[in-house]
Amino acid sequence: MFDKDIYIERRKTLKSKIQTGIILLLGNEYSPMNYADNTYHFRQDSTFLYYFGISEPALAAIIDMDADELILFGNEMSIDDIVWMGRQKTLKEKSEDSGIEKVLPTDKLESYLNRYKYESGDIHFLPPYRPENKIKLANWFNIPFDGLKNAASLKLIRAVVSQRSIKSAEEIVELDKAAATSADIHLMVMQQAKPGMYERELAAKIQKAALASGGNLSYPAILTVRGEILHNHYHANILKAGQMVLNDSGVETALGYAGDLTRTFPVSKKFSSEQKEIYNIVFDAYTNAKNALAPGVRYLDVHLTSCKTLAQGLKDIGLMQGNVDDAVEAGAHAMFFQCGTGHMMGLDVHDMEDLGEQYVGYTDELKKNTMQFGLKSLRLGKELETGYVLTVEPGVYIIPELIDRWKAENKFAEFINYQKLEQFRDFTGIRIEDDFLITENGSRMLGKHLAQSTEEIEAIRAEAY
Amino acid sequence: MFDKDIYIERRKTLKSKIQTGIILLLGNEYSPMNYADNTYHFRQDSTFLYYFGISEPALAAIIDMDADELILFGNEMSIDDIVWMGRQKTLKEKSEDSGIEKVLPTDKLESYLNRYKYESGDIHFLPPYRPENKIKLANWFNIPFDGLKNAASLKLIRAVVSQRSIKSAEEIVELDKAAATSADIHLMVMQQAKPGMYERELAAKIQKAALASGGNLSYPAILTVRGEILHNHYHANILKAGQMVLNDSGVETALGYAGDLTRTFPVSKKFSSEQKEIYNIVFDAYTNAKNALAPGVRYLDVHLTSCKTLAQGLKDIGLMQGNVDDAVEAGAHAMFFQCGTGHMMGLDVHDMEDLGEQYVGYTDELKKNTMQFGLKSLRLGKELETGYVLTVEPGVYIIPELIDRWKAENKFAEFINYQKLEQFRDFTGIRIEDDFLITENGSRMLGKHLAQSTEEIEAIRAEAY
Incomplete structure (x- = not known):
């Protein structure tokens, strides 16, 4: 207490x-x-x-x-x-x-x-x-x-x-601790994952480390080679060279404050060129979103910045096409990014979700868009204030069922290159996520630095096995 | 499935x-x-x-x-x-x-x-x-x-x-697997515990091993240096030389079948003479109870066998006194053994407890004794049948609050040597528990052998650090 x-x-x-x-x-x-x-x-x-x-x-x-x-x-x-x-x-x-x-x-x-x-x-x-x-x-x-x-x-x-x-000083101490402990666990997973392991062996290591820290997991760990499945709690796959591991996990401290981090790394020692290409698109979206954080900025705009960066990157490699702003306006990017860029965090990993997203993440003037696929999963849209704690977590997810569904309807054909997309059908997914405190001048990442760039990640993976 | x-x-x-x-x-x-x-x-x-x-x-x-x-x-x-x-x-x-x-x-x-x-x-x-x-x-x-x-x-x-x-062949395969995996985990804990560790580090290792096995824990692990607290889920103590660790934990298989084992071992490489003395009393009770298992035998009588063995042993070392049968009849042994000797096990660790203990563990003729401290916690009393799976788990627990309460009332003063008991006030607790299948000729222990005697346990602890 x-x-x-x-x-x-x-x-x-x-x-x-x-x-x-x-x-x-x-x-x-x-x-x-x-x-x-x-x-x-x-x-x-x-x-x-x-x-x-x-x-x-x-x-x-x-x-x-x-x-x-x-x-x-x-x-x-x-x-x-x-x-x-x-x-x-x-x-x-x-x-x-x-x-x-x-x-x-x-x-x-x-x-x-x-x-x-x-x-x-x-x-x-x-x-x-x-x-x-x-x-x-x-x-x-x-x-x-x-x-x-x-x-x-x-x-x-x-x-x-x-x-x-609005998080107080003593709460920020806890949230920093939660994020730092979560980062330590992510590093351990990145160091210990090897081809031939079951996902559950890594998920079990995460659970162990969370308990040994004196706290617990703040939510069920997502540890999967099928990163395109957003809330995937299935842990029975075997890690194979060429795949990527998506690890979305965090601890809560003994006092109940949450950490929430995601990293995606190759099972092999290096990313494939295709993986690296899309990883860097996600990393750009993460960087642009992070840099946009400041008091007075609407998180909806941070989200749209992230979506547009993704769409531009995907256009550059030929998976999307047409006008990027129009594509995001229409929601076509949601073929690749079906969820929100982030959410409030505190004593709950989705802070106060039980009280209603409309009250936590929106205002009377800015209602949640409950119709558009993608935006309807954005939990936070309103203007940020000093003292808010939130996540930034863009990603690219290639979901075969969604391709089939939209392709059959010829949906957003002006923005999505379905022919090229077929080549990426089994790509799976990538997400990068950190936790941020909104400060008077912008934002501060909570916890500690954890390998983000493909170079940093490959350097760790080079020592793994 | x-x-x-x-x-x-x-x-x-x-x-x-x-x-x-x-x-x-x-x-x-x-x-x-x-x-x-x-x-x-x-x-x-x-x-x-x-x-x-x-x-x-x-x-x-x-x-x-x-x-x-x-x-x-x-x-x-x-x-x-x-x-x-x-x-x-x-x-x-x-x-x-x-x-x-x-x-x-x-x-x-x-x-x-x-x-x-x-x-x-x-x-x-x-x-x-x-x-x-x-x-x-x-x-x-x-x-x-x-x-x-x-x-x-x-x-x-x-x-x-x-x-x-009545467990079928395919269920017994699962229950054997649950008990064997649980035994592996107990051995690992016995090998890895060291003075200076937090209890939660060991509890976390247990959780990890359960998840990595493809199942989960069948109940929250009890891993404690305060073994006298029967359902103790507090894991924040540091293991100290001279103490004992009580580990009551088990896994359930992916299909949901439970294991439930307990071992008690010294944090030091050897038991103290006092610990060994009481350990052997519990081990005798375990052995006598186990040997009594057979179709047609009332589990209530198995329980009373276990209670009498405990009372006799405690009398031999001066903690109890008077006639052993009378002491158990009156319930005086419940100063040291407050709970039941065992319970049914299957898809639930306390099998079918949600359906009512009266129906699972008793009959119209043999009602549960809900008045006597000790007996009121005996979940199984009725005649055993071939195909039942159950636990045998006698113990000795020295609970300071219970001593104070009963001593103030001068309760069972003819059976309990309160003066001597004061010397054992901080002894904590010991339990030994395995899982058994009732067979046509008696019983079979499920899983695999796990160190039971003080010699076997000390041999493992000698290698621990």
Whole structure:
């Protein structure tokens, strides 16, 4: 945990934004795997962590602005719990570490809530994403499950987003650590990958290193020779000379802050000329996007810069054609780059995604484009502010199913050279990704330098086997 | 997956036990960590795996005995899914691998269910343990959440338990593999542990090895110098000379079958004389329990054999006193052994725990003792049958909080030498655990031999550093 003054100050700011009624913040519970008591590792809700710092299951907190009190609801351990789980700090002690004075048993929560009527608009809660919390909210407030998202308090969502979006000094220390540890792991993978290995051997090394660092993975690792599959968690392929490995993985620190890096390197000691050609297009897009980062710049424009760089590069090697600006405007580049250039990052790897992308990444004036393939996957579009932390992660992905689909429709034939593209059908994918802090003058990469250029990567691969 | 004939045969047997109405079996969904799309690794429901073998989220199946049809409900991938997740076998293809002829989209399930009334008793489902499935069942059948467990079909529970309890040849192959891989990992840990290491470095090695084997951990690893804490997932201690490491961990195979082993070894190259003394008491209990395993023997009696061996040994060294049989009858040994000697094992490490311990481990005649500390944690009591797979895992755990609690009450003072026990207050804990198949003539240990005696363990530790 951070020092308790930090949590006290965060709650004070939140209260000043909401002012009346009560704020109900739910922690997470253990998630069962194959029966109730065989659970996944516990991950506390990030907003709960942000305001209270206590990583323990089955807690809830009420910030009552009318009564001017803060209550943590949770149960102390019984002797049976101590036998099975060990003596830990009491909940009372953990609460004091967080600056919370009042703790009540969980069964007092419902009667506390009964003092307020949901219909009055005085109860502020966030949209639930865990089914266990959906059940609680539906029961307490008699709201149908499909109505819970809309029943959440927009005022609270906006207040939380505005606070969590701007990272404080102690948060940046954690995010730097997460990125640096992630970079160390990426280097290790680049050094140890060999032809003949299973992908899962490398994925297992990543998991091991994340756990040994005292934290965990911030998301399931993507470690694949099929880099064109954007969220590929299949790890059963064998690495073969000539292929590339795409490693998209990052750690979260013990306090829950995420790192999120991607590197793509050859299984062989060197990239093929074709791989190097496309790698350098992606690297240009990465560089141009990174250089565009600054307060006041719309991330949508950073994304479009990245898309245009990709399209120009792809045109230069004959995979695209026609006017580059028109191609990107129409969305034709999404044949090669189907997703967004980046996203906010913090206590969540996609920061605050549970609160709604419209509120985290866009504004009332700049709505998310939910229609265009490509743009509909851009999680961040709005003007950047000092203190934002985000990723830059352009890529080129050749997806055979997408070629077949679009080619059959003759889609964007003025911009895509389908004949040439057929030669690249089995190219797979390349992504380069780092994490950045928006500073007053531009941006700073978090963590530490990790081999980016083909020369740097080939120098590491030369020593690998 | 196994060959489809196996699944067809299993379903045929199940149908013959239920005969009328419909059986509704729900698969699991992805479980969210900190927002909906950042998920834990997928674990299919074990009963769903048993009857269908398809490890994919958000499926459900209906075995309609009246209409004599089997329908799998689930959605094929969209082009967006393929972009993000990659081309896989279609659901139709996976269904064919499982011998299922009819697949319908998920949104057809509710109307299918509407043909039947829950109140008629014609709809058989199992007690839900995942909150996402509780929401579905509560909505479909208009059952309050706290009534779902009782609304489950006892007939179906009994039918599933009777089938899954007896392991078939192909299941035993998997369970042997799980135990053997787990033993390899235990040996590696015993060889690599050194003073000065963090527990988490070893826990990370275990996780890595499990993933690299192509499976996963079958439960969160317990890797601790505080072995007296029974379900200890804290890994932040540093190993110190003089301490013992308790490693309770096992892998599940790619098909979902569990291994579950425990070894306790000294951080130093040798056990202290005190550690050796108590280790040998636990080893005697293990040996006596193991030797008692046979069809027709009640596991409750195996457990009592183990408890009496522990009590006799503890009496021999002066920690217990009085008549050993009376001490165990009264439950005084539970100062040192607070849990059960073992449990059923299969697709779940505590096999079928979600279906209810009373049905899995006990009978109408032999109810679980839910009052006595110790016995209330014995998950298996009933007569063993050929084909059962279970663990034997006696231990001695010295829990300071329990000493203080019982001593203050002067509890079992005729059986416990509290004065001597104070000298062992910081002893921590020892457990030895292996997995066994009940055979016609007795039992067979699954997997492979893993160092058990103090001599074998010290021989390995001598080479460790």
